[in-house]
Amino acid sequence: MAIVLGLISPMSAQQDETIYRPGNGVSTPRLIRNVNPHYTADAMRRKVNGAVLLRCVVDRDGVPTRLEIINALDDELDRASVDTLKQWRFEPGRKNGEAVLVQIDVTIAFSMGTEKTTGEKKKSVWRVFKLGW
Numbered sequence: 001m002a003i004v005l006g007l008i009s010p011m012s013a014q015q016d017e018t019i020y021r022p023g024n025g026v027s028t029p030r031l032i033r034n035v036n037p038h039y040t041a042d043a044m045r046r047k048v049n050g051a052v053l054l055r056c057v058v059d060r061d062g063v064p065t066r067l068e069i070i071n072a073l074d075d076e077l078d079r080a081s082v083d084t085l086k087q088w089r090f091e092p093g094r095k096n097g098e099a100v101l102v103q104i105d106v107t108i109a110f111s112m113g114t115e116k117t118t119g120e121k122k123k124s125v126w127r128v129f130k131l132g133w
Helices: 041-045 075-087
Strands: 030-033 050-058 064-071 089-091 101-116 122-132
Touching: 041 075, 050 075, 064 075, 075 101
Parallel strands: none
Antiparallel strands: 030 089, 050 064, 050 101, 101 122
8 A cells, every 4th residue: 555645735826016106007096985084182272284194005905004104294193194094995906907006195184174063163174185196
């Protein structure tokens, strides 16, 4: 009786780990779910206005990864921006029809709005200023 042992290697398609930038055949990830950042009461009290510039890599599942702050504004609003971006979801960028890793920059701007709500209180406003590269 002979026993034959062999190694069976799993079939693993190696995924391209290249991080692309939009352009030259690579599409920009498209925002499909966003969560509003929290404009903290303390930041509003201190009348902090401005923008936080973030950079991330959108993975093949549309999840922002490798988040970093490029231009900070305020510790509280920087954290709020990062926490918010972690919750966003994208249609991933594509190259030749395949989802790829794509690096993008996201600017989240905070300002004290001039719109009035009931009771004549000012409303805080945030907006995505730029989503691109």
